[in-house]
Amino acid sequence: MKNKCLIIITLSIVLFYACHSKVEKNEHNETQISTIDSEGKVNAHFTFLDIWKKLPLKQLPLDETTNFDNVANDRFLTEEEKVVLKLDKIFTDYSQYKDAYSIRSAYKLEFSKRFYSIVINAFKGEHELEIILINYNDSEDIIDYKVIAYDEIAESISQKTATIEKNFVTIIDKTDLEETVIEISKFHVNASGEFNIVKDVFTSTIRPNEAILLNKTYKDTIQFNSYNDDGDYRLLFGKKDFQEVILIHNFDWEQEKKYNFSENETLQITWKMDSIWIAGDGETLDFKETIIDAKRIKK
Known part of the structure; x- marks a missing residue:
């Protein structure tokens, strides 16, 4: 009788741990599923606003001069955060070359209460760095975006910086070949969050x-x-x-x-x-x- 009870207790313990392990495995698998559901909606464990609230707010006007020498090394985005920010709309080759991309959230700006503005740093391989200003609407869709600064250290011939004001972004492109060529482009940020070039x-x-x-x-x-x-x-x-x-x-x-x-x-x-x-x-x-x-x- 004692042997039967011992066998029953032993089997119960084995079954308990087996079931518990199965539940843990299932829960782990659920966190690894795609953050896009069958209807194309984001299925993340946090929202766009969660990312937005954590970003530091920079006051305007400001000069955007980020390069390889001064770029910060924190706040790198997870794959889930990249999906929430819909960065595949900007980096159309991301799914093919995602191992070459490292993207960090830098800061947020406030041009208007009608849309959200986020600046990210995108490392494209080891030699290129893009600083991108992205405007989002209340539906968390991208309205418009603009590469406002750029640095490359492969040949060190091209660099981009910007001055950001309340309603304008002025971008300075500098190219050093046999001679230095500087091109200046000015964009108006309208009330809808779109960038419109200012011609002269x-x-x-x-x-x-x-x-x-x-x-x-x-x-x-x-x-x-x-x-x-x-x-x-x-x-x-x-x-x-x-x-x-x-x-x-x-x-x-x-x-x-x-x-x-x-x-x-x-x-x-x-x-x-x-x-x-x-x-x-x-x-x-x-x-x-x-x-x-x-x-x-x-x-």
């Missing part, structure tokens, strides 16, 4: 064969057609060498006789290419011919 050379139907400079004053002759004051900007329509021209105006033409022109009158206009904000489109910065003054040319 333009084209215009008023002078179609000439490069037009921002805020430089020009004088030309046009034929007046009409005013249209019904939109977000008040417009003057005319023709120059049979081509339609449209300029933004601020004339009180109904009250001031000198600006109350008749159709086909010949005008001498003073104008410039000026900045405007496109309403209802994330307050996007744009540029448009703007008339400063106009007067009739008497025949």
